[in-house]
Amino acid sequence: MKICVFGAGYVGLVAAACFAESGNNVITVDVDQAKIEGLKQGIIPIYEPGLKELVIRNQSEGRLSFTTDIEAAVKASLISFIAVGTPPGEDGSADLQYVLAVGRSIGQHMQGYKIIVDKSTVPVGTADKVRAAVQAELDSRGVGFEFDVVSNPEFLKEGAAIDDFMKPDRVVIGTDNVRTAEIMKELYEPFMRKHNRMIIMDIRSAEMTKYAANAMLATRISFMNQIANLCERMNADVAAVREGIGSDSRIGYDFLFPGPGYGGSCFPKDVKALIRTADECGYEMLLLNAVEEVNELQKHVLARKVLDLLGDSGADKPLAGKTVACWGLSFKPRTDDMREAPSLTIIEELLANGAQVRAHDPEAIKEARKTFGDRISYSTNQYEILSGADALVIITDWSEYRNPDFERIMADLKEPLIVDGRNLYKPDRMQLAGFRYIPLGRNGSGISAGGK
Ligand code: NAI
CATH class of the missing domain: 3.40.50.720 (NAD(P)-binding Rossmann-like Domain)
Incomplete structure (x- = not known):
C-alpha cells in the first residue's frame, strides 16, 4: 500500500519503518528540515534499539523515503498517518495544533479518496476536529473528495518499540466505515502472524x-x-x-x-x-x-x-x-x-x-x-x-x-x-x-x- 506518515519522531519513524518492512511504500514527512536531511543520510534522530538498521535497509531497498514536501507525499499515498506530538497545553489538555495542521495540509493537497489515521494520542472527539479541518480546506478549494478519518492509537514502548510494533499485543482501530476497516485490517495483517489481535471499534x-x-x-x-x-x-x-x-x-x-x-x-x-x-x-x-x-x-x-x-x-x-x-x-x-x-x-x-x-x-x-x-x-x-x-x-x-x-x-x-x-x-x-x-x-x- 502507499502510505505517508506525518512526524518522524518516536512513533512516526518506528511506524514508517515497520510498515515499509512489511512491504508497503512509505513516505515519512516532517517539518523539521534538519531531521529529514539527516534521515536521508541514515542519521537517526533518536536512540531506539534496532531502528537504525530497519530504516537504512528499507531506505536502500526503496520502500522508505523521507521528505518535507507535504504536497508530494499526500498526492502519492492512499493512507496518511498523523504521528505528530500532542504536548500538554498550559491547562494540561492535549495541544492539538500540530495534529490539526496536518489535517489542513492533507485537505489542501489531496486529489482523491484518502484515509486519514490519527496515530497520535488525542482526546475523544479529535477525529471530528480533524474531519472538520480537512473538510474546511476542501470547501475552500471548491472540491468534494471523499475521505475517512480513523483512530489507530499506538501502544509501543520506547526501548522496545520495534518489537512492540512488529508483534503487538493488539491493534486498536476506531472507524465508522466497513470499507476503511477492511483496508486497515489488510495493512496490519502481516503483524498478526501468531494471533489475530485486531480490535475494531x-x-x-x-x-x-x-x-x-x-x-x-x-x-x-x-x-x-x-x-x-x-x-x-x-x-x-x-x-x-x-x-x-x-x-x-x-x-x-x-x-x-x-x-x-x-x-x-x-x-x-x-x-x-x-x-x-x-x-x-x-x-x-x-x-x-x-x-x-x-x-x-x-x-x-x-x-x-x-x-x-x-x-x-x-x-x-x-x-x-x-x-x-x-x-x-x-x-x-x-x-x-x-x-x-x-x-x-x-x-x-x-x-x-x-x-x-x-x-x-x-x-x-x-x-x-x-x-x-x-x-x-x-x-x-x-x-x-x-x-x-x-x-x-x-x-x-x-x-x-x-x-x-x-x-x-x-x-x-x-x-x-x-x-x-x-x-x-x-x-x-x-x-x-x-x-x-x-x-x-x-x-x-x-x-x-x-x-x-
Ligand atoms: P516526537 O516529538 O518524537 O515527534 C513528533 C514529530 O512530529 C517531530 O519530529 C515534529 O517535527 C513532527 N511534526 C510536528 N508538526 C508536524 C507537521 N505539521 N507535519 C509533519 N511533522 C510534524 O513525538 P512522539 O513521541 O513520536 O509522539 C507522537 C504522538 O504519539 C504523541 O501524541 C504521543 O503521545 C503518541 N505516542 C507516543 C509514544 C512514545 O513512546 N513516544 C507511544 C505511543 C503514543
Whole structure:
C-alpha cells in the first residue's frame, strides 16, 4: 500500500519503518528540515534499539523515503498517518495544533479518496476536529473528495518499540466505515502472524482506549509506590508483597515495581489530558488526581533519602561539600528520552541542596545537557563518576547496572552508600558485601535504612 506518515519522531519513524518492512511504500514527512536531511543520510534522530538498521535497509531497498514536501507525499499515498506530538497545553489538555495542521495540509493537497489515521494520542472527539479541518480546506478549494478519518492509537514502548510494533499485543482501530476497516485490517495483517489481535471499534472508544490504558498503568505505578512507602514505615518488604499479590491472576506481576515516579512523554501528559477531558464534561477524575499527586511526591523520595542520610540539617545547603554519583538519566532504559524523567527532579533537588552531581547514562547525556548544561558532570563510563563520591543513587534501571563490579564500587566510593531507586540488588548480599544499601520499600528485608 502507499502510505505517508506525518512526524518522524518516536512513533512516526518506528511506524514508517515497520510498515515499509512489511512491504508497503512509505513516505515519512516532517517539518523539521534538519531531521529529514539527516534521515536521508541514515542519521537517526533518536536512540531506539534496532531502528537504525530497519530504516537504512528499507531506505536502500526503496520502500522508505523521507521528505518535507507535504504536497508530494499526500498526492502519492492512499493512507496518511498523523504521528505528530500532542504536548500538554498550559491547562494540561492535549495541544492539538500540530495534529490539526496536518489535517489542513492533507485537505489542501489531496486529489482523491484518502484515509486519514490519527496515530497520535488525542482526546475523544479529535477525529471530528480533524474531519472538520480537512473538510474546511476542501470547501475552500471548491472540491468534494471523499475521505475517512480513523483512530489507530499506538501502544509501543520506547526501548522496545520495534518489537512492540512488529508483534503487538493488539491493534486498536476506531472507524465508522466497513470499507476503511477492511483496508486497515489488510495493512496490519502481516503483524498478526501468531494471533489475530485486531480490535475494531467506534472512533470515540478507540480514542478513549489509549488514555484509559496509560491512566491504568500510571495508576498501578502510583499505587505500588505508595505501598512501598508504607512498607518502609511498617518494616515490610515490598518485593515480597509484589510476589504475593502479582501471583493472583486477576492482578498479575507487571507494573508493580516501586520506583522514583513515572516519567516520559506519555504517562504524565496523558493522565493530565484525561483529567482535563473529564473536567470539560463536568466530571472529576478523583482517582487520577491522586495518581498524579502521588507521582509528583514520589519524584522527591530519592533526593529526600540522600538528604536524610548525608545532609547537615542545620546548614543552609545541607549537601554542601557532598558529591553524589547518579546512574541513569533517561526516564527508562534503552531510550535517550529525557521528557519528564524523574532524574530531572532528583538532580535539581540535590543541586539545590548544595551537592555536586556526577551522572552516567549510556544514551541520554546529550539530551540531559540541554537541561543541566555544565551544572553537573557526565561520563559514559559508569565507574568513572564514583571516585570519591559520598553516595551512588540509581535512578534508571539500565541493564548494565544490574550486575556491576561491586568490588570496584566499594573501592571507588568514599562512603559505601547506595540509594537504589530501582531495587536492583539483594539487600542481604549488599549488607554482607559491606554496603549501606537503601532500596525502596524493603526495610522489612532485614536491612536498616539508616537515617530518619
Ligand atoms: P516526537 O516529538 O518524537 O515527534 C513528533 C514529530 O512530529 C517531530 O519530529 C515534529 O517535527 C513532527 N511534526 C510536528 N508538526 C508536524 C507537521 N505539521 N507535519 C509533519 N511533522 C510534524 O513525538 P512522539 O513521541 O513520536 O509522539 C507522537 C504522538 O504519539 C504523541 O501524541 C504521543 O503521545 C503518541 N505516542 C507516543 C509514544 C512514545 O513512546 N513516544 C507511544 C505511543 C503514543
